[in-house]
Amino acid sequence: MRPQRLVQGNEACAHAALYAGCNFYAGYPITPSSEVMEILAQEMPRRGRVFIQMEDEIASISAIIGAAWGGARVLTATSGPGFSLMQEGLGYAAITETPCVIVNCQRWGPSTGQPTKGAQGDVLQAIWGTHGDHPVIVLTASAVRDVFDMTVRAFNLAEEYRVPVVLLMDEMVAHMRENIDWPEPGEIPVFERRKPADPATFKPFGGDEFVPFGTGARFHVTGLAHGPEGFAVADENAARELKRMVGKIRDNVLKLTMVDRYRLDDATIALVAYGITSRPAQSAVDLLRDQGIKAGLLSLKTLWPFPDDAVREVARRVETIVVPELNLGQLVREIERSAAGMCGVIHVGRVDGHLLTPTQIAQGALQQEAVRA
Amino acid sequence: MSEDYRRFLRLNQLPHVWCPGCGNGMIVKSLLEAINELRLDQDRVVVVSGIGCSGRTPFVLDFNTMHTTHGRAIAFATGIKLANPELHVIVVMGDGDASAIGGNHFIHACRRNLDLTALVFNNGIYGLTGGQLAPTTPMGKRSTTSLGGSIEPAFDLVRLALGAGAAFVARTTSFDHKQCTSLIKRAISHHGFGVVDVLTSCPTYFGRMNDVAEPYDMVHYLRDTSAPAHDSACDHGPPPDTSLLPTGIFRDEERPDYAVLYRQKIAAATSERRAS
Numbered sequence: 001m002r003p004q005r006l007v008q009g010n011e012a013c014a015h016a017a018l019y020a021g022c023n024f025y026a027g028y029p030i031t032p033s034s035e036v037m038e039i040l041a042q043e044m045p046r047r048g049r050v051f052i053q054m055e056d057e058i059a060s061i062s063a064i065i066g067a068a069w070g071g072a073r074v075l076t077a078t079s080g081p082g083f084s085l086m087q088e089g090l091g092y093a094a095i096t097e098t099p100c101v102i103v104n105c106q107r108w109g110p111s112t113g114q115p116t117k118g119a120q121g122d123v124l125q126a127i128w129g130t131h132g133d134h135p136v137i138v139l140t141a142s143a144v145r146d147v148f149d150m151t152v153r154a155f156n157l158a159e160e161y162r163v164p165v166v167l168l169m170d171e172m173v174a175h176m177r178e179n180i181d182w183p184e185p186g187e188i189p190v191f192e193r194r195k196p197a198d199p200a201t202f203k204p205f206g207g208d209e210f211v212p213f214g215t216g217a218r219f220h221v222t223g224l225a226h227g228p229e230g231f232a233v234a235d236e237n238a239a240r241e242l243k244r245m246v247g248k249i250r251d252n253v254l255k256l257t258m259v260d261r262y263r264l265d266d267a268t269i270a271l272v273a274y275g276i277t278s279r280p281a282q283s284a285v286d287l288l289r290d291q292g293i294k295a296g297l298l299s300l301k302t303l304w305p306f307p308d309d310a311v312r313e314v315a316r317r318v319e320t321i322v323v324p325e326l327n328l329g330q331l332v333r334e335i336e337r338s339a340a341g342m343c344g345v346i347h348v349g350r351v352d353g354h355l356l357t358p359t360q361i362a363q364g365a366l367q368q369e370a371v372r373a
Numbered sequence: 374m375s376e377d378y379r380r381f382l383r384l385n386q387l388p389h390v391w392c393p394g395c396g397n398g399m400i401v402k403s404l405l406e407a408i409n410e411l412r413l414d415q416d417r418v419v420v421v422s423g424i425g426c427s428g429r430t431p432f433v434l435d436f437n438t439m440h441t442t443h444g445r446a447i448a449f450a451t452g453i454k455l456a457n458p459e460l461h462v463i464v465v466m467g468d469g470d471a472s473a474i475g476g477n478h479f480i481h482a483c484r485r486n487l488d489l490t491a492l493v494f495n496n497g498i499y500g501l502t503g504g505q506l507a508p509t510t511p512m513g514k515r516s517t518t519s520l521g522g523s524i525e526p527a528f529d530l531v532r533l534a535l536g537a538g539a540a541f542v543a544r545t546t547s548f549d550h551k552q553c554t555s556l557i558k559r560a561i562s563h564h565g566f567g568v569v570d571v572l573t574s575c576p577t578y579f580g581r582m583n584d585v586a587e588p589y590d591m592v593h594y595l596r597d598t599s600a601p602a603h604d605s606a607c608d609h610g611p612p613p614d615t616s617l618l619p620t621g622i623f624r625d626e627e628r629p630d631y632a633v634l635y636r637q638k639i640a641a642a643t644s645e646r647r648a649s
């Protein structure tokens with residue numbers, strides 16, 4: 001029989017990082033992400049890998065970026081207040097095309113907010129939080145096994161595209177315990193860093209290969225606008241580099257899109273959800289179906305680059321899209337933009353620190369039905 | 374025989390951006406002399422900087438180089454060194470970089486004692502942004518944000534580093550080139566976190582704001598406001614209280630650095646894992 005384990009979301013995240021070959025973790029404790037760090041504090045030295053607790057989150061993200069250029073596969077985990085501090089480093093990782101993974105177990109904000117209450121309030125910050133146009137990949141997870149898979153995926157994409165990848169969890173999925181099939185080594189593919197044939201002539205930017213410091217290439221890394229050699233550029237050269245960096249994510253949106261579809265084939269109402277909210281949304285679909293309403297669910301696992309095609313394809317076929325989120329309306333704006341008037345889009349938000357229930361989501365959808373009838 | 378230091382320079386990145394008379398070039402010369410005398414493998418040297426005039430140092434150096442964000446160079450360097458302990462990681466920072474925005478990283482690095490060398494290019498002012506007050510601007514001195522003279526006491530970076538627990542702490546000036554080279558060399562050879570506070574001249578801002586605008590006068594100002602307190606060969610102790618800023622070595626302690634202790638932790642954890 002396959003090995004099963006009853007684990008918490010944060011535990012799955014930490015073990016998935018080990019599975020993905022993460023060998024450097026730097027972090028600063030914060031609820032509700034601390035278990036990731038506590039587990040890695042134990043497990044990393046046991047495997048001869050590096051764990052360090054830094055003095056704050058700015059130091060943590062800076063340290064993982066440094067470690068990536070030192071040759072490591074790197075992770076940090078945090079929550080809202082720490083994620084805000086990490087925006088500086090996130091921008092640096094983006095412009096220096098540094099593979100790194102940042103886990104944000106979202107909690108109710110702004111500011112200290114409600115440390116032990118979950119939310120989905122950091123979605124736009126994860127996409128746009130650091131200044132300037134920049135490349136980033138944002139993923140979510142809605143179940144404990146999903147956390148495992150998406151964490152490994154986050155490492156793979158960080159390496160493949162040489163970008164920071166943000167995995168948006170939330171307090172609920174972080175602290176939820178579920179019995180999961182424990183992946184065997186080799187079961188989930190782990191992407192190996194692409195190495196240039198000749199490190200000595202390696203150009204640090206502009207390609208998808210990567211060599212760390214100390215291999216003989218002797219290059220320059222900077223947060224200033226730079227060309228392929230790493231030295232400062234301006235004007236149209238700066239524009240070209242920025243477009244290339246943003247383009248490597250934007251142009252690969254189809255490859256990067258990960259969605260789950262549930263009972264969508266004949267649906268007239270589509271719920272579009274992500275993260276923990278996909279769970280009650282799926283039950284809401286069943287509730288609505290029991291009442292004879294043709295509902296379905298599109299569950300987004302990739303939030304950025306935004307899966308436009310997947311949403312558009314649904315918008316074309318349904319009368320209404322319902323977007324349940326644990327915020328006052330964030331991803332719904334992207335969804336409205338994608339739907340572009342092809343169907344109605346309504347938002348069902350909840351911000352009291354509790355999960356939306358299937359009934360609340362179904363009711364939100366039904367009200368819309370009533371308006372239309 | 375005189376050495377040809379051009380092999381350490383990225384000649385295609387010259388000229389550098391520093392003003393005529395800036396002390397930074399002298400510190401870089403000392404750094405290259407130290408690296409040369411220690412025969413460090415060029416491929417294994419990493420120079421990490423923050424943001425500032427001082428932050429421009431790595432651009433022209435033919436090592437592995439990283440120009441990070443303002444104040445965070447030490448945190449980046451911590452990651453580099455722990456990921457690959459074989460590398461010689463040298464951090465160059467401005468005084469604002471190291472003790473204002475990066476003050477937290479600085480004191481924790483002193484406490485943590487990872488084997489890094491931290492050079493502070495201490496011109497007592499914010500150079501790159503145009504001459505504003507720094508935490509190191511001496512009381513009474515003028516800057517573009519303290520035109521009437523600073524009313525804040527300045528940080529003494531040596532005392533700060535000593536108080537925070539740094540294992541090697543020294544101060545020198547870009548005026549005293551020999552001492553500068555020898556102390557940087559000592560800091561690099563030291564196992565653990567080594568700090569060298571290098572007082573340096575910024576004629577453009579500190580000088581113009583404080584009546585020492587001529588580069589030559591600015592160098593004399595450095596000479597006349599500092600004094601060797603300790604012969605770098607002899608021992609040490611806290612800086613004496615004089616109106617002159619003492620130079621020399623104020624602590625030189627060999628104790629297991631962070632990487633050594635971490636390796637012990639790995640050894641304990643792996644044997645425990647094997648036993649279980």
Ligand SMILES: Cc1ncc(C[n+]2csc(CCOP(=O)(O)OP(=O)(O)O)c2C)c(N)n1
Nearest residue numbers: 424425426427443467468469470499500501
């Ligand atoms: C987060 C952030 N805040 C402010 C700045 C603007 N800034 C650049 S360099 C600098 C200070 C420069 O002074 P110092 O660190 O002493 O270095 P110097 O230029 O004198 O070598 C400041 C405030 C910045 N780059 N980043």
Ligand code: SF4
Nearest residue numbers: 391392395426500575
């Ligand atoms: S402004 Fe001052 S510190 Fe900056 S390059 Fe000019 S002289 Fe040097």
